[in-house]
Amino acid sequence: MSHYGGDLVMIKGVNQGRLWLAFGDLDEPSHYSVDIDSQAAVPQSLLAAEQQKCPLNCRSYQPKPLQIPSQLQAEPCPSGRVTLYCEDLTSNQGRLQLLQQLLAVLPKLEQTLGEACGAPLASVTARAPVATRAGWLDRLKQKITHSAVTEPGRLWFAFVDGLGNRHSEYDFFHYAVRLEQGPELIAAILAAYCRLPQARCLLGAKGQPVLAEAALALSQHRQALPQLADYFNVLSALPVHPFHINRTLKVIFAEHQGSQELAAFLAAVPSPYNDPEFKLAEKGDYDDE
Numbered sequence: 001m002s003h004y005g006g007d008l009v010m011i012k013g014v015n016q017g018r019l020w021l022a023f024g025d026l027d028e029p030s031h032y033s034v035d036i037d038s039q040a041a042v043p044q045s046l047l048a049a050e051q052q053k054c055p056l057n058c059r060s061y062q063p064k065p066l067q068i069p070s071q072l073q074a075e076p077c078p079s080g081r082v083t084l085y086c087e088d089l090t091s092n093q094g095r096l097q098l099l100q101q102l103l104a105v106l107p108k109l110e111q112t113l114g115e116a117c118g119a120p121l122a123s124v125t126a127r128a129p130v131a132t133r134a135g136w137l138d139r140l141k142q143k144i145t146h147s148a149v150t151e152p153g154r155l156w157f158a159f160v161d162g163l164g165n166r167h168s169e170y171d172f173f174h175y176a177v178r179l180e181q182g183p184e185l186i187a188a189i190l191a192a193y194c195r196l197p198q199a200r201c202l203l204g205a206k207g208q209p210v211l212a213e214a215a216l217a218l219s220q221h222r223q224a225l226p227q228l229a230d231y232f233n234v235l236s237a238l239p240v241h242p243f244h245i246n247r248t249l250k251v252i253f254a255e256h257q258g259s260q261e262l263a264a265f266l267a268a269v270p271s272p273y274n275d276p277e278f279k280l281a282e283k284g285d286y287d288d289e
Contacts (some may be wrong), residue, residue, distance in 0.1 A: 021034065084159050089159060089161035095179060109196060113202075212241075216247050216251070222261050
């Protein structure tokens with residue numbers, strides 16, 4: 001690795017008589033290849049190269065994107081992240097490819113998620129009463145026959161490509177919903193998620209509901225209200241989160257006011273998701289506890 005003309009030069013390797021180079025920034029380099037065998041006057045040593053300057057004829061090329069086997073994509077990492085890959089995240093074709101991948105991966109998560117609600121954090125079985133026990137704490141212990149405290153599992157998605165681009169769910173669904181097939185595929189993704197047995201005890205990134213950004217992206221599309229109703233029924237098993245109260249439902253109530261579809265939605269979802277007057281304060285990152 002060296003510098004030439006202010007640019008960083010990285011020698012990627014030599015394979016079958018071809019030299020692979022990268023110039024420029026580490027994050028977004030330009031890639032070139034050189035057919036060494038076709039270069040008649042290539043110096044054979046550093047000394048010869050210094051004495052006899054020999055420019056090489058390079059050809060630009062685009063490296064193939066990183067390919068991850070589909071079975072590995074259905075393996076969440078310990079934080080709950082599932083990473084999906086495409087060739088170019090900034091293209092419509094790449095975004096469409098990722099939506100299709102996400103739809104295909106979701107059913108496979110049923111096995112890999114396993115016990116999504118987590119292992120018991122505590123389990124206490126009371127012993128037989130002993131005459132010498134005294135005090136309120138001991139009396140409380142005697143009343144406990146079994147106690148298990150569990151915490152929700154985590155599931156969230158990251159989107160990357162072979163060019164080094166990365167998108168969060170917020171970035172990705174904001175653009176993907178604009179595709180011609182975007183709303184239809186995102187609605188199918190929500191439906192597939194709702195069919196997971198673990199969906200009723202999963203949380204997404206930062207403790208938000210899983211696929212919260214996908215639901216928000218769909219909130220303006222009237223034809224997706226039935227899938228959104230199923231989604232909110234799944235969320236009814238979890239604590240109410242301010243995200244949908246302050247964002248998704250606000251859009252739904254405003255955009256579809258007076259429609260038959262909204263009436264059907266309100267009849268299908270549980271409280272408080274069917275209450276336009278319900279409010280829930282949202283705590284910022286810098287708010288006091």
